[in-house]
Amino acid sequence: MAERIKFPDGREVDIHEVMAFLYGLSKSDVEVLHVIMSKKGKISTDELAETLKVTKASISKSINNLIYKGLIMRDKIEEDKKKGRPGYVYWVDNEYLYKKIAEDLEALVSKVKENLKEHLPVIAEAQ
Structure with a gap:
């Protein structure tokens, strides 16, 4: 369960809502960030899509936004077997x-x- 933060007037928000406000994140961005943070290691686009039950294409905007805002890291996967676009894994420091x-x-x-x-x-x- 996410940690709740209580305001002086009694309202409560969870840490993901604070981060969404602070960085202008969409609901999808927050969901992707949460999965990456929960992984406690590196996660591929395929794993992210499978966990969130969405297509890889539908999470690419969130991934790019999170990288741009400096919230997640990306490493290239070294694969010799396929040509074309390189694969990446994502993680949180x-x-x-x-x-x-x-x-x-x-x-x-x-x-x-x-x-x-x-x-x-x-x-x-x-x-």
Whole structure:
């Protein structure tokens, strides 16, 4: 079960919802990321498609988005037997991902604080 985060007003969200908000991820992106994170190792496009019960083509946009945003890693599979497009496996570097999310959340909080100071000058004067 995903960890729930409780807001001061009592609302709760899970960590995947926080990541979706922070990085602008779609529901499909979050599902793909969750499967890759749960794998605790490398996973191929075939395995991802099978786990999510979708076609490989339907997850390629999510994979590309997650790579672009730096949330997952990709390694090329070395195969001599087939020509054409290379195959890849995807994985999460937990230490890197934790550090990235923590830094991005801290940056977000700083920007929100700056914005509040601009819109609520009384706070800025009191500090």
